[in-house]
Amino acid sequence: MKNILEIKDLSYQVGDNKILKHINLQVESGQYLTFIGPSGSGKSTLMRIVASMLTATSGDVVFDGKSIKDYEPTKYRQRVSYAFQQPTLFGKTVKDNLEFPFLVRNQEYDQKKAISALEMVNLDESYINKSVNDISGGEKQRIALLRNLLFRPEILITDEVTTGLDTENKEIVHQMLEKFNKEDQMTILRVTHDESEIEHAAHKITIKDGEMI
Amino acid sequence: MSNNLTVSNTTLVWGFGLVLVALVIGYREKLGINKDVLIGVARAIVQLSIVGYILKFVIKTDDNWLTMACFVIIVINASWNAGKRGNGIPKAFRNSLLAISVGTVVTLGTLVLTGSIKFVPEQIVPVTGMIASNIMVAIGLCYRNMLQTFTDREQQVLEKLALGADIKLASIDILRDSIKSGMQPTIDSIKTLGLVSLPGMMSGLIFAGVDPVKAIKYQIMVTFMLLASTGLGSIISCYLGYREFYNQQKQLNSKLLQ
Numbered sequence: 172m173k174n175i176l177e178i179k180d181l182s183y184q185v186g187d188n189k190i191l192k193h194i195n196l197q198v199e200s201g202q203y204l205t206f207i208g209p210s211g212s213g214k215s216t217l218m219r220i221v222a223s224m225l226t227a228t229s230g231d232v233v234f235d236g237k238s239i240k241d242y243e244p245t246k247y248r249q250r251v252s253y254a255f256q257q258p259t260l261f262g263k264t265v266k267d268n269l270e271f272p273f274l275v276r277n278q279e280y281d282q283k284k285a286i287s288a289l290e291m292v293n294l295d296e297s298y299i300n301k302s303v304n305d306i307s308g309g310e311k312q313r314i315a316l317l318r319n320l321l322f323r324p325e326i327l328i329t330d331e332v333t334t335g336l337d338t339e340n341k342e343i344v345h346q347m348l349e350k351f352n353k354e355d356q357m358t359i360l361r362v363t364h365d366e367s368e369i370e371h372a373a374h375k376i377t378i379k380d381g382e383m384i
Numbered sequence: 385m386s387n388n389l390t391v392s393n394t395t396l397v398w399g400f401g402l403v404l405v406a407l408v409i410g411y412r413e414k415l416g417i418n419k420d421v422l423i424g425v426a427r428a429i430v431q432l433s434i435v436g437y438i439l440k441f442v443i444k445t446d447d448n449w450l451t452m453a454c455f456v457i458i459v460i461n462a463s464w465n466a467g468k469r470g471n472g473i474p475k476a477f478r479n480s481l482l483a484i485s486v487g488t489v490v491t492l493g494t495l496v497l498t499g500s501i502k503f504v505p506e507q508i509v510p511v512t513g514m515i516a517s518n519i520m521v522a523i524g525l526c527y528r529n530m531l532q533t534f535t536d537r538e539q540q541v542l543e544k545l546a547l548g549a550d551i552k553l554a555s556i557d558i559l560r561d562s563i564k565s566g567m568q569p570t571i572d573s574i575k576t577l578g579l580v581s582l583p584g585m586m587s588g589l590i591f592a593g594v595d596p597v598k599a600i601k602y603q604i605m606v607t608f609m610l611l612a613s614t615g616l617g618s619i620i621s622c623y624l625g626y627r628e629f630y631n632q633q634k635q636l637n638s639k640l641l642q
Contacts, residue, residue, distance in 0.1 A: 222546060226633055244634040249548035259540045275548045318547055 181230030258315035309340030519617030566618030
């Protein structure tokens with residue numbers, strides 16, 4: 172398998188506070204990596220740098236053979252998609268959220284594609300016109316994830332997306348991510364504190380005090 | 385035009401008694417505003433006296449270059465004040481200068497070209513002041529709203545960027561709200577024109593003895609003028625200003641947020 176992502180001697184600091192120290196990592200296409208470590212160890216910062224939401228103080232991130240610096244940021248983020256821990260939904264309805272990835276790509280909204288995406292996370296067609304205020308936290312997280320997945324990214328970064336979800340919602344998210352990883356060879360970088368997720372993870376990477384151990 | 389204007393230095397001194405009302409209220413209620421009231425009154429007297437003599441000279445001289453110089457000074461001063469209200473937004477003065485210049489030139493140019501006003505100092509200078517000050521207030525509101533909504537909706541903006549949205553798409557709701565906030569006071573005041581307020585331009589003309597019907601026509605023109613100018617100023621300052629919330633990598637500049 173070829174390396175889809177390489178993190179080369181990456182460091183990040185704010186003032187004198189060194190948050191990440193000389194991180195090196197190679198990620199193969201189709202890998203499902205789980206990043207673990209105590210809170211404040213730098214996992215989310217590392218993921219945000221890989222997602223081009225932050226810029227490293229030194230070092231480089233190479234995606235698909237090219238430095239992250241050489242990509243147009245919006246095009247890069249469409250290929251390397253970052254999902255937040257506690258997402259907010261946009262606009263008034265679920266449709267506003269599923270329409271957003273089409274808007275980003277200047278494409279006409281495809282209702283059929285949006286409905287089949289909803290079905291992937293066990294939500295039926297009736298959800299499309301539901302108000303974002305009338306859905307549960309678990310449904311909100313599943314819909315937010317669909318915004319990342321409607322157009323398949325090559326790398327999906329999930330930053331504690333199952334935190335606060337009940338067992339049923341967690342299972343739905345797990346199954347969906349497993350499916351994309353196995354069937355579409357989507358590379359997944361997952362940050363988690365969830366014990367069951369950590370226990371079942373095939374490839375674990377521990378970050379502690381800004382260092383990879 | 386009959387002239388019934390009877391304000392003299394003596395009547396002004398008597399009028400100063402009204403300032404004492406404010407001072408007594410401030411003193412009795414322990415509001416701690418008396419120093420500010422006195423400084424404000426002193427500044428108003430000095431500033432207006434200087435402006436009065438300058439305007440008298442400009443109008444008497446009736447020179448196009450001098451009129452243009454007044455225009456430039458008003459625009460720069462308004463831009464400087466609008467820029468200060470940017471509260472840390474980079475290039476706030478430069479962007480305000482562009483917004484106020486365009487808003488004032490377009491509006492004033494339209495009024496002159498359509499013959500609504502003449503290119504004479506007694507008309508150009510006060511109308512420039514009216515336009516520039518209204519745009520200045522509108523830009524101040526736009527900046528304040530933009531800072532507040534970028535702060536309130538930071539998470540949403542970050543999520544949009546993470547999904548690959550361009551900075552304009554990530555900020556479009558904030559842009560719309562900020563432009564609206566700049567124009568809203570003008571729109572609100574228009575709704576109550578004549579019912580609640582008899583605005584300055586119209587009141588001034590009526591005071592000076594102009595037929596109220598004619599004064600109303602001028603006020604309608606001023607209304608159109610302020611709508612256009614605050615609209616132009618708001619849209620230009622917001623479209624230039626929102627970019628400052630991002631860096632070259634299209635990442636949100638969190639340091640700017642409150």
